[in-house]
Amino acid sequence: MSEPLRVALAGLGTVGGGVIRLLDANRELIARRAGREIEIVAVSARDRGKDRGVDLSRFAWVDDTTALAKQPGADVVVELIGGSDGPALTLARSTLGAGRSFVTANKAMIAHHGLELAQAAEGAGVALKFEAAVAGGIPVIKGLREGAAANEIARVYGILNGTCNFILSKMESEGRDFAEVLAEAQALGFAESDPSFDIDGVDAAHKLSILAAVAFGTQPAFGDVAIGGIRHLLGADIAEAAALGYRVRLLGLAEAGADGLFQRVHPHLVPIDHPLAHVTGSLNAVVAEGNFVGRLLFQGAGAGDGPTASAVVADLIDIARGEFGPPFAMPVVSLTAAPKADSGERRGRAYLRFTVADRVGVLAEIAAAMRDAGVSIESLIQRGAIADGSVLVAIVTHESPERSIAQALEKLRGSQSLVGQPMWMHILD
Numbered sequence: 001m002s003e004p005l006r007v008a009l010a011g012l013g014t015v016g017g018g019v020i021r022l023l024d025a026n027r028e029l030i031a032r033r034a035g036r037e038i039e040i041v042a043v044s045a046r047d048r049g050k051d052r053g054v055d056l057s058r059f060a061w062v063d064d065t066t067a068l069a070k071q072p073g074a075d076v077v078v079e080l081i082g083g084s085d086g087p088a089l090t091l092a093r094s095t096l097g098a099g100r101s102f103v104t105a106n107k108a109m110i111a112h113h114g115l116e117l118a119q120a121a122e123g124a125g126v127a128l129k130f131e132a133a134v135a136g137g138i139p140v141i142k143g144l145r146e147g148a149a150a151n152e153i154a155r156v157y158g159i160l161n162g163t164c165n166f167i168l169s170k171m172e173s174e175g176r177d178f179a180e181v182l183a184e185a186q187a188l189g190f191a192e193s194d195p196s197f198d199i200d201g202v203d204a205a206h207k208l209s210i211l212a213a214v215a216f217g218t219q220p221a222f223g224d225v226a227i228g229g230i231r232h233l234l235g236a237d238i239a240e241a242a243a244l245g246y247r248v249r250l251l252g253l254a255e256a257g258a259d260g261l262f263q264r265v266h267p268h269l270v271p272i273d274h275p276l277a278h279v280t281g282s283l284n285a286v287v288a289e290g291n292f293v294g295r296l297l298f299q300g301a302g303a304g305d306g307p308t309a310s311a312v313v314a315d316l317i318d319i320a321r322g323e324f325g326p327p328f329a330m331p332v333v334s335l336t337a338a339p340k341a342d343s344g345e346r347r348g349r350a351y352l353r354f355t356v357a358d359r360v361g362v363l364a365e366i367a368a369a370m371r372d373a374g375v376s377i378e379s380l381i382q383r384g385a386i387a388d389g390s391v392l393v394a395i396v397t398h399e400s401p402e403r404s405i406a407q408a409l410e411k412l413r414g415s416q417s418l419v420g421q422p423m424w425m426h427i428l429d
């Protein structure tokens with residue numbers, strides 16, 4: 001058997017610990033598959049003294065994490081620290097600059113700096129791999145980059161944040177409050193250190209921008225993702241959606257069209273007969289529509305130590321086999337800078353929820369705003385007092401341009417009849 005692939009590991013938290021445990025548990029099998037052993041030679045994290053439940057005494061400990069880039073004898077650096085900049089980015093740049101391969105689960109860094117890092121990897125003739133950065137354990141990057149490589153992809157969308165899906169599923173099945181379920185998700189180890197990244201849609205947007213680049217052969221464009229989260233969802237929205245035959249899911253959706261690339265993360269109503277409506281808990285799922293393969297569905301654990309470690313080690317196995325390949329499925333020079341598509345031109349059905357004062361003329365005011373903007377109402381539900389004597393009005397529209405729906409909401413802005421902000425969710429077609 002050839003020489004082992006020697007790994008320097010930065011970050012020993014949820015995912016870093018999982019990588020050590022996985023390499024220990026499946027060492028022999030992995031060596032047979034990779035054609036050589038994969039061996040950790042050095043590790044680094046913030047706190048040397050912390051008990052992580054794994055034996056670290058067999059590895060060299062390095063205090064300065066960024067020095068791992070030049071760790072003697074290491075072939076590849078694995079970064080499991082997190083953060084778009086800071087030590088993770090310094091480590092990535094210096095590792096690739098030193099002509100060594102680099103593996104990461106860090107979607108924030110790849111979303112912001114992936115193009116630069118891919119250029120550096122290509123220039124040095126080494127690998128940059130980030131399977132774990134999108135949908136944790138699901139091999140969706142590999143699936144699109146390799147399995148679906150022959151297809152033109154029209155649309156890619158899915159559930160890309162386990163924390164939000166966990167919260168939405170629990171709110172739905174147990175009728176519990178948002179804040180209470182968020183605390184539970186954080187305790188389970190799949191929430192980001194900054195929970196707003198999860199619940200405000202930023203984490204899903206990081207992943208979507210990477211997925212879109214791989215699917216469409218475009219430069220990652222995180223700044224072009226329209227981002228909305230689940231913070232303002234009410235239990236009542238989930239109940240109304242259910243009554244109308246839908247489940248609420250935070251979806252990331254990217255679509256390539258004549259006017260450019262459209263990318264959005266937003267809560268959607270998903271028809272109950274769509275597979276994504278049945279993805280519950282912290283699971284993730286991605287749908288890709290290819291012109292020859294048709295609809296592909298990738299589903300599995302999008303977070304957690306074991307699943308995420310599985311994706312990290314799969315990248316290491318590729319490197320051990322000498323399978324490098326361009327990080328975004330085609331050489332950097334071939335990635336196009338697609339313009340951002342105008343969302344106003346998109347047509348779709350929408351769910352609109354208003355919390356309103358219970359008084360004469362309120363419904364007429366909402367209906368007039370919809371009429372004036374040319375938005376046709378398909379169904380309307382009004383529920384009795386929900387809080388402070390206000391009532392809930394939920395509307396599903398017929399298909400309309402998004403620009404018209406925005407106009408209707410604009411007309412209602414500042415109305416004395418509305419209590420708080422309306423909620424707009426798109427309905428997945």
Ligand SMILES: NC(=O)c1ccc[n+]([C@@H]2O[C@H](COP(=O)([O-])OP(=O)(O)OC[C@H]3O[C@@H](n4cnc5c(N)ncnc54)[C@H](O)[C@@H]3O)[C@@H](O)[C@H]2O)c1
Nearest residue numbers: 011012013014015045046065080081082105106303304308
């Ligand atoms: N937890 C998951 O389920 C999951 C899933 C997919 C991707 N990821 C990504 O994997 C990465 C790691 O996530 P995690 O959940 O294991 O995080 P974590 O917080 O559990 O662990 C982070 C590790 O990095 C170390 N670290 C932090 N700052 C450091 C610094 N300045 N210098 C040196 N070491 C430092 C910490 O000591 C710790 O060992 C992140 O990019 C995250 O987004 C996590």
Ligand SMILES: N[C@@H](CCO)C(=O)O
Nearest residue numbers: 161162163190192303
């Ligand atoms: N915070 C992320 C971890 C996996 O990327 C999630 O909840 O999906």
